């Protein structure tokens with residue numbers, strides 16, 4: 001039996017063959033990749049052995065090392081020729097360098113016990129963000145269905161990742177961006193990789209609508225996280241975290257919240273692992289929204305919206321979006337990677353929160369910049385949106401939601417591509433970690 005695409009709405013449950021390019025079922029619900037059976041726990045040892053030097057690029061890859069858990073192509077995963085013929089990889093570089101590290105300065109910043117906090121820099125991916133984990137699998141599927149062109153909307157990182165894989169595979173890539181709202185370091189990557197940039201007058205949500213319409217009309221293949229195959233690759237982020245902790249589940253996994261692809265993939269990974277008996281305990285997910293882009297927080301914390309076993313009150317989401325349209329109150333934060341008002345994966349995100357007894361909170365732009373700077377002081381750079389992770393942990397520790405000695409894995413989603421931001425931060429002596437330049 002092969003994997004299938006299945007509607008996430010338990011009341012609908014429509015199924016499609018795995019080579020379908022739908023991103024939603026015909027009733028407009030998101031889709032999951034569903035695999036038959038339960039993989040044996042002995043694979044943990046196979047994954048560990050693949051980390052030993054001297055293997056194939058698919059063993060070096062931090063994504064394809066776990067290929068038995070992502071085998072929607074139904075290939076013999078031990079057959080090197082089949083792997084090479086079917087799996088898309090940037091020479092094994094995706095996910096290879098990203099695993100949890102200890103960062104003493106961040107522990108201090110968050111007031112956590114030094115041994116309790118781990119930070120996983122997903123910016124150490126070839127295009128500089130976590131997107132490469134999911135893009136490797138999405139582009140594998142694009143190739144499986146012989147797509148000639150991939151299409152995305154982006155605040156920058158998705159376009160860099162899509163452009164990189166498209167260039168490597170020799171396929172076209174169209175990128176819809178909100179004009180003037182992208183960090184130059186991200187935009188220049190998409191140009192360098194030869195992507196076609198289409199500037200949209202509006203924000204990311206408008207750009208996503210345009211790119212989805214375009215993909216429907218022209219047969220382009222969508223590689224945003226609304227694509228269920230993107231979610232599959234991003235499951236390897238928690239896999240690598242768990243592996244580092246000898247598959248002892250931490251108490252918390254913390255992510256910045258934008259389109260909620262990561263929340264969704266982490267939730268799906270944990271649901272599957274728990275169902276297969278690979279982890280005894282389910283870590284709680286904490287999602288950190290920017291104060292200025294807080295759709296999830298508003299709906300979850302203020303309006304009480306829940307997945308509700310697959311029966312969410314979607315009217316609350318529609319009302320929220322209608323209100324945003326009426327007032328023109330779009331998302332506003334300098335952390336452009338999470339400046340998103342309509343998270344495409346909101347329902348999968350709610351499902352993940354329900355399954356993991358998760359929490360949602362918000363942090364200000366100043367708090368994110370402080371978090372980003374605390375990470376920098378450990379010799380790791382990250383972008384402003386990633387600063388939401390340490391800033392959110394700090395807030396949740398202060399509120400007593402996260403205990404100082406809980407085991408926490410915080411995900412740092414991308415590298416610093418907004419070159420002037422740290423310069424600006426450190427030039428202002430009033431900032432928490434500022435080191436203003438000295439004149440001689």
Ligand SMILES: N[C@@H](CCOP(=O)(O)O)C(=O)O
Pocket residue numbers: 153154155156157158159204223224225226258259261336337338344
């Ligand atoms: N921050 C994102 C926004 C799109 O997210 P995606 O995960 O749905 O592709 C970006 O980098 O473009």
